Amino acid sequence: MLEGLVSPENLSLSYADMSVPERLKWLQQHQQQEVLSLSSNDSPDLLQILQFHGSNNDELLQSTFSHFQMVGSGFGTNYNMGFGHSHEAMDGCISRTSSCQIHPPDTMGVMLKNSEENRAISLKNKRKSEVKTREEEKTEKKIKVEAETESNISNKEASSDTSKETSKGASQIQKLDYIHVRARRGEATDRHSLAERARREKISKKMKYLQDLVPGCNTVTGKAGVLDEIINYVQSLQRQVEFLSMKLAVINPELELGVEDLSVKQFQAAYFTNFPVVIASKPSVMVDVPLFLLDQQGSPNLSVSNPNQTSIDAPSESWETQSQSLFASVLR
């Protein structure tokens, strides 16, 4: 099937040696030959290879799959569709897209020209079986993983083939066993920057989580401000603990024996008092209590009313009220 493509002229020159215009001329010379050979030989394999080259979209893939039987009739339309989609993806293809659509036979030549040099060489050199399997692998992997259009997945494929492809444009089809990183359009997609980007995204996710955690962070924009707030908050918490322990040291001699049980009871009461909801949902919201209490406290001024003072009897009243109003009903 591929014998038709190998001409005596080609034998003297290797594909890589030819310059671009020479290649184009050569291809144009053999177009008729190619078309004839392809249409006559009914070579689904070559067609498959050519169509799958640079195909980044499911649409293209599916169209080619559905059409690959129709070698003769659907030939031109396939290529038109193919190039309609792969404009953006292929290097140097943009300038030739207009011609591609007008002349279906040209498209194949252009495709051949724009294909990876390795692949073209291997085609020419009759290592078609290797190429086929590689292409099929790629496409199989693509099918397996349901590649979304354009901006999905690119990672850590070290081969020179794919590195050439990935040097420009949005997403590429590569080995898909690693972390999924969005390589946006125009961004570098080499290994290091991808890892960098993944790391940065992780960090920003954590920053967002911290922003939710620390009260008052929502108003501040920018990482520096959020970090500032977090630092201040941690410091204030630590100062509070210090102050409380100092106070504890002062009053330590007066510690009663039943303190442990009492304090646990007070926790329960404190948890219940702050949320006028049914008990059933309590455990899930308890984590929010500290923020609420600390907000109300402001400074570590313990002489001010303290919501922890209520006993268990209070909760029934407190479910409708905020904790501050409990101080009137404190039972000691």
Place this chain on the structure above:
Amino acid sequence: MERQIINKKKRVFSVEPNKIPPSEVFTRKYTSLLVPALKKLNMNKNSSQVNQLTVKHEVDMALALSAQEFAWSRFLLQKLSSSNNPTTTTSSSSNGIRIQERSGKEGGHEDGEREEKLRELQKLLPGGEEMNVEEMLGEIGNYIKCLELQTIALKSIVQDTT
């Protein structure tokens, strides 16, 4: 009396029998650790004044022991066991001053500012300086939570006795 309390505890916590939220676990552990320790301190040093540092030590120890699933608690324990003087919170005030100075210096250089702040944060967290940034940010989250719970516990204990 004790049975009543235990029953009350059970009633409250049995709403979701399988899941005990971590905050409750923490506070229970914390108080159960701290209060006996304080009592012991009390009993041992009846005549002399209870040293603030030792109380601090107990407080920090209780914090570290109640939160053993986190990385920072390990570092805290190490610090505590190596030296009798807890160093976690005493430097907090000086840190505040340092931040002001540094942010003034850095001025417009954003990345430098951010790195400075991250480093400050690392200093606040026990063991933060040995972690990398990602890890530290994650640990800071639960450190903050534990600090908050600790303040509640301490407050209630103090309130109890006054």
